[in-house]
Amino acid sequence: MSSSVPLPPPYDRLGRHSLLPVPSHDDSARMNFLANMNVHVGAVLFPGVSASYEAKVKPEFEKERGRAPESSVEVRDAMKSDPAYQTWSALRRNTQEARQQVGRSFVYKQLDTLVERAKTINAGSNRLRLDESVKIPRYLSAADNHVMPGSYYTEVVPDDISAPANYESGHYTTVAGGTGPKSDLVGRTMAAWLKENYPDIKPQRIVDIGAGAGFNTIPLAQAYSDAEVWVVDVAAPMLRYGHARAKEMGVENMIFQQADAESVDIEPGSVDVVISAMFFHETSTKAMRSILEKARAMLKPGGLMLHMEQPNFDPDTTPFEKFVRDWDCWYNAEPFWAKLHTIDVVDEMVAAGFDRDDTFETSQPIDRFDPSYPKWVGSFSRHAHEAKMREGAEKPNPKKAGGMYMFGATKQS
16 A cells, blocks of 8 residues: 555544443454545545546547536446446445444444443433424435434334444444544534634524534534533434433533424524534435525524535536545435535525525635544545545635535524
8 A cells, every 4th residue: 555545543542432332352353444445445446436537438438429428427327337436336335334234233232231321321311302203304214324224213222322323433434533533523623613703603502403413513512611502303312322422521511302403493583503514415405495494593683504514516517526426325325415416505595595695605624633543644534535626626616625615604684
């Protein structure tokens, strides 16, 4: 392996707390293998896919059709028979499946203990608010997101927390440790952006919609310790786990509310900041529009909405880049991923009632290194090859600035 290829941190640097299952030596070895394989697939194999497209697949398409490919689907169909792409795509899918298998194998061995531990921590709290009447939206039940059997919400035992325990255990390998020992890089980056751009803001209430177990909400709750911070999600297992996890970390200003983001019962005009982190790509067009309207209704006059997501396509996004970035939609059970890339988020915010002049798209520098990592650890993102394709953009654009892309708006009245 070339010295220019980053090495991921070892799996034993995953942040420990009592809700995490304890891996055996062999479990950790498998996780380390998968983390390194993900780096290899992204940093070593992908350049070969790109080279094969430019040298062979694209010229053959042009010879046959008399033009270059014009869409991500045309590129995908042309690439399906290419050995370099077949190898890269199969390994990317297989590492994701293996990550689920390994994580679930040691979570389930310890599940009874973990469930009882969470029940003990959560007992008597008025900050964990579950609602059995909440229905799982169709956009979520239609697929096992991230190839995770049962997705985020399925319960295999009473008071289940297996889905989030598996998610946190294995997420580390998917991103090769890139989101930090506590899997909270996005939340830390959003908190940094708020502190830098709104230094005088003193929110009383923050709402994180579609927040799962609140991994990325905790940095906001820590940054604004005087605020009441809501974690809103439909999945009871995620909320049970997240509430216990937050208490384990000494974070006491969070409320974990089971609710659909489209209909959550929060008083209109009572929220200072509404956020989400990598949420909309797991919804639908209809739901996204409804949630943006709901977010605006929740905000106080002068309130701020901020969402971190996959950046949508621009007019200069090449068909090959579209093809690569749409891969997760086709092969990683992210059904709205490709559609979201084609949506103009500013238009959607305006349709939800925000003034166009009050909307924005922005980015924030990302620091992937953590002090607990060994000095030899490199910086890696599973989307690094996608970001590299955007480096040559001629126009200034926050989606191509190399940081974490976000969009949002302020509510004036």
